[in-house]
Amino acid sequence: MTLAAEHLEVDMRERVLVVAERLFREIGYQKTTVADIAKVMRMSPANVYRFFDSKKAIHEGVARRLMGEVETAAETIVRRAEPATQRLRDLLTTIHRMNAERYVGDAKLHEMVAIAMEQSWDVCVAHFERITGMIGAVIADGKSGGEFNAPDVPLAATCTCTAMIHFFHPQLIAHVDEKPGPTIDQMIDFVLAALAPRSAPTPASPPANQR
Amino acid sequence: MTLAAEHLEVDMRERVLVVAERLFREIGYQKTTVADIAKVMRMSPANVYRFFDSKKAIHEGVARRLMGEVETAAETIVRRAEPATQRLRDLLTTIHRMNAERYVGDAKLHEMVAIAMEQSWDVCVAHFERITGMIGAVIADGKSGGEFNAPDVPLAATCTCTAMIHFFHPQLIAHVDEKPGPTIDQMIDFVLAALAPRSAPTPASPPANQR
Numbered sequence: 001m002t003l004a005a006e007h008l009e010v011d012m013r014e015r016v017l018v019v020a021e022r023l024f025r026e027i028g029y030q031k032t033t034v035a036d037i038a039k040v041m042r043m044s045p046a047n048v049y050r051f052f053d054s055k056k057a058i059h060e061g062v063a064r065r066l067m068g069e070v071e072t073a074a075e076t077i078v079r080r081a082e083p084a085t086q087r088l089r090d091l092l093t094t095i096h097r098m099n100a101e102r103y104v105g106d107a108k109l110h111e112m113v114a115i116a117m118e119q120s121w122d123v124c125v126a127h128f129e130r131i132t133g134m135i136g137a138v139i140a141d142g143k144s145g146g147e148f149n150a151p152d153v154p155l156a157a158t159c160t161c162t163a164m165i166h167f168f169h170p171q172l173i174a175h176v177d178e179k180p181g182p183t184i185d186q187m188i189d190f191v192l193a194a195l196a197p198r199s200a201p202t203p204a205s206p207p208a209n210q211r
Numbered sequence: 212m213t214l215a216a217e218h219l220e221v222d223m224r225e226r227v228l229v230v231a232e233r234l235f236r237e238i239g240y241q242k243t244t245v246a247d248i249a250k251v252m253r254m255s256p257a258n259v260y261r262f263f264d265s266k267k268a269i270h271e272g273v274a275r276r277l278m279g280e281v282e283t284a285a286e287t288i289v290r291r292a293e294p295a296t297q298r299l300r301d302l303l304t305t306i307h308r309m310n311a312e313r314y315v316g317d318a319k320l321h322e323m324v325a326i327a328m329e330q331s332w333d334v335c336v337a338h339f340e341r342i343t344g345m346i347g348a349v350i351a352d353g354k355s356g357g358e359f360n361a362p363d364v365p366l367a368a369t370c371t372c373t374a375m376i377h378f379f380h381p382q383l384i385a386h387v388d389e390k391p392g393p394t395i396d397q398m399i400d401f402v403l404a405a406l407a408p409r410s411a412p413t414p415a416s417p418p419a420n421q422r
Contacts, residue, residue: 159401163374190370194405
Protein backbone atom coordinates (compact mmCIF):
# COMPACT_ATOMS: atom_id res chain seq x y z
CA MET A 1 0.00 0.00 0.00
CA THR A 2 1.36 3.46 -0.84
CA LEU A 3 1.64 6.15 1.82
CA ALA A 4 -1.22 8.11 0.23
CA ALA A 5 -3.43 5.00 0.21
CA GLU A 6 -2.57 4.37 3.86
CA HIS A 7 -3.52 7.92 4.77
CA LEU A 8 -6.76 7.52 2.89
CA GLU A 9 -7.50 4.32 4.76
CA VAL A 10 -6.81 5.89 8.18
CA ASP A 11 -8.96 8.83 7.18
CA MET A 12 -11.82 6.59 6.03
CA ARG A 13 -11.68 4.49 9.21
CA GLU A 14 -11.83 7.68 11.24
CA ARG A 15 -14.82 8.95 9.22
CA VAL A 16 -16.67 5.66 9.71
CA LEU A 17 -16.12 5.93 13.48
CA VAL A 18 -17.32 9.54 13.64
CA VAL A 19 -20.50 8.67 11.75
CA ALA A 20 -21.01 5.48 13.79
CA GLU A 21 -20.63 7.32 17.09
CA ARG A 22 -23.20 9.91 15.98
CA LEU A 23 -25.68 7.20 14.99
CA PHE A 24 -25.06 5.20 18.18
CA ARG A 25 -25.85 8.36 20.15
CA GLU A 26 -28.89 9.23 18.07
CA ILE A 27 -30.59 5.89 17.50
CA GLY A 28 -28.66 3.52 19.78
CA TYR A 29 -26.11 0.81 19.11
CA GLN A 30 -28.55 -2.07 18.72
CA LYS A 31 -30.71 -0.25 16.17
CA THR A 32 -27.83 1.11 14.07
CA THR A 33 -26.92 -1.09 11.12
CA VAL A 34 -23.83 -1.03 8.96
CA ALA A 35 -26.22 -0.08 6.12
CA ASP A 36 -27.26 3.03 8.12
CA ILE A 37 -23.61 4.04 8.50
CA ALA A 38 -22.97 3.42 4.80
CA LYS A 39 -26.03 5.46 3.83
CA VAL A 40 -24.88 8.53 5.79
CA MET A 41 -21.45 8.19 4.17
CA ARG A 42 -23.04 7.76 0.73
CA MET A 43 -21.29 4.49 0.12
CA SER A 44 -22.21 0.82 -0.05
CA PRO A 45 -22.18 -1.39 3.08
CA ALA A 46 -19.57 -3.51 1.26
CA ASN A 47 -17.35 -0.44 1.18
CA VAL A 48 -17.71 0.06 4.96
CA TYR A 49 -16.78 -3.60 5.42
CA ARG A 50 -13.51 -2.89 3.62
CA PHE A 51 -12.47 -0.86 6.69
CA PHE A 52 -14.16 -2.78 9.51
CA ASP A 53 -15.00 -6.44 9.19
CA SER A 54 -18.00 -6.32 11.53
CA LYS A 55 -20.35 -4.04 13.41
CA LYS A 56 -18.57 -5.20 16.57
CA ALA A 57 -15.25 -3.93 15.15
CA ILE A 58 -16.87 -0.52 14.50
CA HIS A 59 -18.26 -0.53 18.01
CA GLU A 60 -14.83 -1.31 19.46
CA GLY A 61 -13.34 1.48 17.37
CA VAL A 62 -15.88 3.97 18.74
CA ALA A 63 -15.28 2.76 22.33
CA ARG A 64 -11.51 3.11 21.82
CA ARG A 65 -11.98 6.65 20.51
CA LEU A 66 -14.11 7.70 23.51
CA MET A 67 -11.64 6.12 25.95
CA GLY A 68 -8.68 7.48 23.98
CA GLU A 69 -9.87 11.06 24.52
CA VAL A 70 -9.82 10.48 28.29
CA GLU A 71 -6.35 8.94 28.02
CA THR A 72 -5.02 11.92 26.05
CA ALA A 73 -6.35 14.40 28.62
CA ALA A 74 -4.91 12.26 31.43
CA GLU A 75 -1.49 12.13 29.76
CA THR A 76 -1.36 15.91 29.49
CA ILE A 77 -1.86 16.19 33.26
CA VAL A 78 0.72 13.50 34.05
CA ARG A 79 3.38 15.42 32.09
CA ARG A 80 2.82 18.77 33.83
CA ALA A 81 5.63 20.23 35.94
CA GLU A 82 3.56 20.33 39.12
CA PRO A 83 3.69 18.59 42.52
CA ALA A 84 2.49 14.97 42.29
CA THR A 85 -0.31 15.63 44.80
CA GLN A 86 -1.78 18.35 42.58
CA ARG A 87 -1.41 16.25 39.43
CA LEU A 88 -3.02 13.21 41.07
CA ARG A 89 -5.94 15.36 42.22
CA ASP A 90 -6.43 16.83 38.74
CA LEU A 91 -6.02 13.45 37.08
CA LEU A 92 -8.71 11.75 39.21
CA THR A 93 -11.06 14.74 38.84
CA THR A 94 -10.59 14.86 35.07
CA ILE A 95 -11.26 11.14 34.59
CA HIS A 96 -14.45 11.53 36.63
CA ARG A 97 -15.57 14.64 34.75
CA MET A 98 -14.88 13.20 31.29
CA ASN A 99 -16.56 9.87 32.09
CA ALA A 100 -19.54 11.75 33.52
CA GLU A 101 -19.80 13.91 30.38
CA ARG A 102 -19.69 10.79 28.25
CA TYR A 103 -21.94 8.43 30.12
CA VAL A 104 -24.40 10.37 32.28
CA GLY A 105 -27.79 11.30 30.92
CA ASP A 106 -27.05 9.66 27.59
CA ALA A 107 -28.92 6.37 27.75
CA LYS A 108 -27.90 5.47 24.21
CA LEU A 109 -24.20 5.86 24.91
CA HIS A 110 -24.75 4.01 28.16
CA GLU A 111 -26.09 1.06 26.16
CA MET A 112 -22.92 1.14 24.09
CA VAL A 113 -20.73 1.03 27.20
CA ALA A 114 -22.69 -1.88 28.66
CA ILE A 115 -22.16 -3.76 25.39
CA ALA A 116 -18.46 -2.89 25.35
CA MET A 117 -18.09 -4.25 28.90
CA GLU A 118 -19.85 -7.43 27.91
CA GLN A 119 -18.50 -8.10 24.43
CA SER A 120 -15.19 -6.25 24.21
CA TRP A 121 -13.84 -6.73 27.66
CA ASP A 122 -10.23 -6.70 26.43
CA VAL A 123 -10.68 -3.17 25.02
CA CYS A 124 -11.97 -2.04 28.43
CA VAL A 125 -9.15 -3.80 30.30
CA ALA A 126 -6.55 -2.14 28.04
CA HIS A 127 -8.10 1.25 28.94
CA PHE A 128 -8.07 0.48 32.70
CA GLU A 129 -4.44 -0.54 32.39
CA ARG A 130 -3.44 2.66 30.61
CA ILE A 131 -5.29 4.81 33.17
CA THR A 132 -3.84 2.81 36.10
CA GLY A 133 -0.39 3.13 34.52
CA MET A 134 -0.71 6.92 34.39
CA ILE A 135 -1.90 7.09 37.99
CA GLY A 136 1.12 4.91 38.83
CA ALA A 137 3.47 7.30 37.02
CA VAL A 138 2.27 10.22 39.16
CA ILE A 139 2.48 8.13 42.35
CA ALA A 140 6.05 7.11 41.42
CA ASP A 141 6.99 10.79 40.98
CA GLY A 142 5.42 11.63 44.33
CA LYS A 143 7.23 8.74 45.97
CA SER A 144 10.65 9.81 44.71
CA GLY A 145 9.93 13.42 45.70
CA GLY A 146 8.86 12.41 49.24
CA GLU A 147 5.22 13.45 48.74
CA PHE A 148 3.88 9.89 48.86
CA ASN A 149 4.59 6.69 50.68
CA ALA A 150 4.05 3.81 48.26
CA PRO A 151 6.33 0.80 48.76
CA ASP A 152 4.61 -0.96 45.83
CA VAL A 153 3.70 1.65 43.19
CA PRO A 154 1.61 -0.56 40.84
CA LEU A 155 -0.36 -1.80 43.86
CA ALA A 156 -0.91 1.77 45.11
CA ALA A 157 -2.10 2.72 41.61
CA THR A 158 -4.59 -0.13 41.33
CA CYS A 159 -5.90 0.56 44.85
CA THR A 160 -6.31 4.25 43.96
CA CYS A 161 -8.26 3.33 40.84
CA THR A 162 -10.43 0.85 42.75
CA ALA A 163 -11.11 3.36 45.52
CA MET A 164 -12.34 5.83 42.89
CA ILE A 165 -14.54 3.36 40.98
CA HIS A 166 -17.73 5.00 42.29
CA PHE A 167 -16.65 8.11 40.34
CA PHE A 168 -15.16 6.39 37.28
CA HIS A 169 -17.40 3.43 36.40
CA PRO A 170 -19.93 4.34 33.66
CA GLN A 171 -22.65 2.30 35.35
CA LEU A 172 -22.12 3.82 38.81
CA ILE A 173 -21.27 7.36 37.79
CA ALA A 174 -24.83 8.00 36.63
CA HIS A 175 -26.05 7.61 40.22
CA VAL A 176 -23.27 9.52 42.03
CA ASP A 177 -25.64 12.39 42.84
CA GLU A 178 -28.50 10.19 44.08
CA LYS A 179 -26.42 7.88 46.25
CA PRO A 180 -25.29 8.73 49.74
CA GLY A 181 -21.53 9.07 49.77
CA PRO A 182 -18.58 11.43 49.75
CA THR A 183 -17.98 14.13 47.16
CA ILE A 184 -15.16 13.48 44.73
CA ASP A 185 -12.94 15.99 46.57
CA GLN A 186 -13.54 14.19 49.88
CA MET A 187 -12.77 10.86 48.24
CA ILE A 188 -9.55 12.19 46.72
CA ASP A 189 -8.51 13.50 50.19
CA PHE A 190 -9.07 9.97 51.54
CA VAL A 191 -6.92 8.45 48.77
CA LEU A 192 -4.19 11.06 49.34
CA ALA A 193 -4.24 10.16 53.06
CA ALA A 194 -3.64 6.51 52.13
CA LEU A 195 -0.60 7.64 50.09
CA ALA A 196 0.72 10.10 52.72
CA PRO A 197 4.14 9.48 54.26
CA ARG A 198 3.87 7.20 57.33
CA SER A 199 4.54 8.37 60.85
CA ALA A 200 7.43 6.04 61.67
CA PRO A 201 10.54 8.11 60.88
CA THR A 202 13.12 6.65 58.51
CA PRO A 203 16.56 8.10 57.77
CA ALA A 204 15.35 9.21 54.31
CA SER A 205 12.33 11.15 55.61
CA PRO A 206 12.48 14.81 56.59
CA PRO A 207 11.61 15.60 60.22
CA ALA A 208 7.91 15.48 60.98
CA ASN A 209 7.62 19.25 61.43
CA GLN A 210 8.82 19.88 57.86
CA ARG A 211 6.18 17.69 56.25
CA MET B 212 -54.76 -7.55 68.28
CA THR B 213 -53.86 -9.98 71.06
CA LEU B 214 -50.24 -10.92 71.72
CA ALA B 215 -50.84 -14.45 70.36
CA ALA B 216 -52.38 -13.02 67.20
CA GLU B 217 -49.44 -10.66 66.80
CA HIS B 218 -47.00 -13.56 67.13
CA LEU B 219 -48.97 -15.52 64.59
CA GLU B 220 -48.86 -12.59 62.19
CA VAL B 221 -45.08 -12.13 62.57
CA ASP B 222 -44.64 -15.87 62.06
CA MET B 223 -46.83 -15.88 58.93
CA ARG B 224 -45.02 -12.88 57.45
CA GLU B 225 -41.72 -14.67 58.07
CA ARG B 226 -43.01 -17.86 56.42
CA VAL B 227 -44.19 -15.93 53.37
CA LEU B 228 -40.72 -14.38 53.04
CA VAL B 229 -38.93 -17.73 53.36
CA VAL B 230 -41.13 -19.28 50.66
CA ALA B 231 -40.84 -16.18 48.46
CA GLU B 232 -37.04 -16.14 48.72
CA ARG B 233 -36.91 -19.82 47.75
CA LEU B 234 -39.14 -19.24 44.72
CA PHE B 235 -37.23 -16.10 43.69
CA ARG B 236 -34.03 -18.18 43.78
CA GLU B 237 -35.59 -21.12 41.94
CA ILE B 238 -37.71 -19.52 39.25
CA GLY B 239 -36.73 -15.84 39.46
CA TYR B 240 -38.49 -12.76 40.78
CA GLN B 241 -40.27 -11.78 37.58
CA LYS B 242 -41.74 -15.23 37.03
CA THR B 243 -42.87 -15.82 40.63
CA THR B 244 -46.48 -14.81 41.29
CA VAL B 245 -48.26 -14.27 44.60
CA ALA B 246 -50.40 -17.27 43.55
CA ASP B 247 -47.22 -19.42 43.37
CA ILE B 248 -46.28 -18.37 46.90
CA ALA B 249 -49.83 -19.05 48.14
CA LYS B 250 -49.85 -22.48 46.48
CA VAL B 251 -46.63 -23.58 48.23
CA MET B 252 -48.11 -22.37 51.53
CA ARG B 253 -51.42 -24.14 50.79
CA MET B 254 -53.42 -20.98 51.23
CA SER B 255 -55.30 -18.58 48.97
CA PRO B 256 -53.58 -15.58 47.35
CA ALA B 257 -56.06 -13.40 49.27
CA ASN B 258 -54.62 -14.81 52.47
CA VAL B 259 -51.06 -13.88 51.41
CA TYR B 260 -52.31 -10.36 50.66
CA ARG B 261 -53.45 -10.11 54.29
CA PHE B 262 -49.76 -10.04 55.24
CA PHE B 263 -48.22 -8.18 52.30
CA ASP B 264 -50.24 -5.79 50.19
CA SER B 265 -48.24 -6.34 46.99
CA LYS B 266 -45.60 -8.50 45.37
CA LYS B 267 -43.30 -5.50 45.68
CA ALA B 268 -43.83 -5.53 49.48
CA ILE B 269 -42.87 -9.23 49.56
CA HIS B 270 -39.82 -8.47 47.46
CA GLU B 271 -38.79 -5.69 49.83
CA GLY B 272 -39.27 -8.04 52.77
CA VAL B 273 -36.98 -10.64 51.16
CA ALA B 274 -34.37 -7.97 50.36
CA ARG B 275 -34.52 -6.68 53.95
CA ARG B 276 -34.03 -10.23 55.26
CA LEU B 277 -30.98 -10.87 53.05
CA MET B 278 -29.48 -7.52 54.00
CA GLY B 279 -30.48 -8.00 57.64
CA GLU B 280 -28.37 -11.16 57.88
CA VAL B 281 -25.32 -9.18 56.77
CA GLU B 282 -26.15 -6.46 59.30
CA THR B 283 -26.45 -9.00 62.14
CA ALA B 284 -23.08 -10.55 61.32
CA ALA B 285 -21.55 -7.07 61.06
CA GLU B 286 -22.96 -6.04 64.44
CA THR B 287 -21.43 -9.08 66.12
CA ILE B 288 -18.00 -8.05 64.87
CA VAL B 289 -18.46 -4.40 65.88
CA ARG B 290 -19.19 -5.45 69.48
CA ARG B 291 -16.12 -7.68 69.89
CA ALA B 292 -13.49 -6.69 72.45
CA GLU B 293 -10.70 -6.47 69.88
CA PRO B 294 -8.50 -3.69 68.49
CA ALA B 295 -10.43 -1.48 66.05
CA THR B 296 -8.00 -2.29 63.22
CA GLN B 297 -8.74 -6.01 63.54
CA ARG B 298 -12.49 -5.44 63.77
CA LEU B 299 -12.51 -3.13 60.75
CA ARG B 300 -10.58 -5.71 58.73
CA ASP B 301 -13.00 -8.49 59.75
CA LEU B 302 -16.02 -6.27 59.16
CA LEU B 303 -15.02 -5.34 55.60
CA THR B 304 -14.05 -8.94 54.78
CA THR B 305 -17.32 -10.32 56.17
CA ILE B 306 -19.49 -7.88 54.22
CA HIS B 307 -17.62 -8.85 51.05
CA ARG B 308 -17.88 -12.58 51.75
CA MET B 309 -21.57 -12.50 52.64
CA ASN B 310 -22.47 -10.33 49.66
CA ALA B 311 -20.45 -12.62 47.40
CA GLU B 312 -22.21 -15.70 48.78
CA ARG B 313 -25.56 -14.04 48.17
CA TYR B 314 -25.07 -12.49 44.81
CA VAL B 315 -22.34 -14.28 42.86
CA GLY B 316 -23.22 -17.13 40.56
CA ASP B 317 -26.89 -16.82 41.40
CA ALA B 318 -28.37 -15.02 38.41
CA LYS B 319 -31.89 -15.25 39.82
CA LEU B 320 -30.96 -13.55 43.07
CA HIS B 321 -28.96 -11.07 41.06
CA GLU B 322 -32.15 -10.15 39.18
CA MET B 323 -33.82 -9.56 42.53
CA VAL B 324 -31.04 -7.21 43.64
CA ALA B 325 -31.18 -5.26 40.40
CA ILE B 326 -34.92 -4.81 40.92
CA ALA B 327 -34.42 -3.79 44.55
CA MET B 328 -31.92 -1.14 43.46
CA GLU B 329 -34.35 0.14 40.85
CA GLN B 330 -37.68 -0.08 42.65
CA SER B 331 -36.90 -0.08 46.38
CA TRP B 332 -34.04 2.32 46.53
CA ASP B 333 -34.99 3.48 50.04
CA VAL B 334 -34.58 -0.09 51.37
CA CYS B 335 -31.08 -0.22 49.85
CA VAL B 336 -30.17 3.22 51.20
CA ALA B 337 -31.29 2.22 54.71
CA HIS B 338 -28.98 -0.82 54.46
CA PHE B 339 -26.02 1.29 53.27
CA GLU B 340 -26.64 3.67 56.15
CA ARG B 341 -26.68 0.89 58.74
CA ILE B 342 -23.49 -0.65 57.33
CA THR B 343 -21.78 2.75 57.10
CA GLY B 344 -22.91 3.48 60.66
CA MET B 345 -21.27 0.28 61.92
CA ILE B 346 -18.05 1.04 60.05
CA GLY B 347 -18.22 4.49 61.65
CA ALA B 348 -18.63 2.96 65.14
CA VAL B 349 -15.42 0.95 64.71
CA ILE B 350 -13.57 3.96 63.29
CA ALA B 351 -14.74 6.06 66.27
CA ASP B 352 -13.40 3.40 68.68
CA GLY B 353 -10.10 3.33 66.80
CA LYS B 354 -9.93 7.12 66.86
CA SER B 355 -10.43 7.37 70.62
CA GLY B 356 -7.89 4.57 71.18
CA GLY B 357 -5.27 6.27 68.98
CA GLU B 358 -5.35 3.57 66.29
CA PHE B 359 -6.95 5.79 63.64
CA ASN B 360 -6.79 9.39 62.55
CA ALA B 361 -10.29 10.46 61.53
CA PRO B 362 -11.17 14.10 62.22
CA ASP B 363 -14.64 13.53 60.71
CA VAL B 364 -15.80 10.00 61.58
CA PRO B 365 -18.98 9.83 59.41
CA LEU B 366 -16.94 11.11 56.46
CA ALA B 367 -14.20 8.52 57.09
CA ALA B 368 -16.89 5.82 57.25
CA THR B 369 -18.55 6.82 53.99
CA CYS B 370 -15.15 7.07 52.25
CA THR B 371 -14.24 3.59 53.57
CA CYS B 372 -17.49 2.18 52.24
CA THR B 373 -17.04 3.90 48.87
CA ALA B 374 -13.43 2.71 48.58
CA MET B 375 -14.67 -0.88 49.12
CA ILE B 376 -17.57 -0.69 46.66
CA HIS B 377 -15.75 -2.94 44.16
CA PHE B 378 -15.99 -5.68 46.83
CA PHE B 379 -19.46 -4.86 48.22
CA HIS B 380 -21.69 -3.91 45.28
CA PRO B 381 -23.76 -6.89 44.07
CA GLN B 382 -23.32 -5.86 40.46
CA LEU B 383 -19.53 -5.42 40.68
CA ILE B 384 -18.72 -8.24 43.07
CA ALA B 385 -19.59 -10.87 40.45
CA HIS B 386 -16.66 -9.68 38.34
CA VAL B 387 -14.05 -9.21 41.09
CA ASP B 388 -12.08 -12.23 39.94
CA GLU B 389 -12.11 -11.36 36.25
CA LYS B 390 -11.20 -7.71 36.65
CA PRO B 391 -7.68 -6.46 37.14
CA GLY B 392 -7.36 -4.97 40.60
CA PRO B 393 -6.18 -5.48 44.17
CA THR B 394 -7.22 -8.38 46.40
CA ILE B 395 -9.58 -7.50 49.23
CA ASP B 396 -6.70 -7.73 51.73
CA GLN B 397 -4.64 -5.28 49.70
CA MET B 398 -7.60 -2.92 49.44
CA ILE B 399 -8.21 -3.08 53.20
CA ASP B 400 -4.52 -2.27 53.79
CA PHE B 401 -4.96 0.79 51.56
CA VAL B 402 -8.05 1.91 53.54
CA LEU B 403 -6.24 1.34 56.85
CA ALA B 404 -3.37 3.48 55.55
CA ALA B 405 -5.87 6.28 54.87
CA LEU B 406 -7.05 6.01 58.49
CA ALA B 407 -3.56 5.70 60.00
CA PRO B 408 -2.36 8.37 62.43
CA ARG B 409 -0.72 11.26 60.60
CA SER B 410 2.96 12.04 60.87
CA ALA B 411 2.69 15.46 62.56
CA PRO B 412 3.00 14.69 66.29
CA THR B 413 0.33 15.96 68.65
CA PRO B 414 0.47 15.85 72.47
CA ALA B 415 -2.23 13.13 72.49
CA SER B 416 -0.30 10.73 70.20
CA PRO B 417 2.09 8.10 71.53
CA PRO B 418 5.69 8.36 70.30
CA ALA B 419 6.16 7.05 66.75
CA ASN B 420 8.09 3.99 67.88
CA GLN B 421 5.13 2.80 69.98
CA ARG B 422 2.64 2.87 67.13
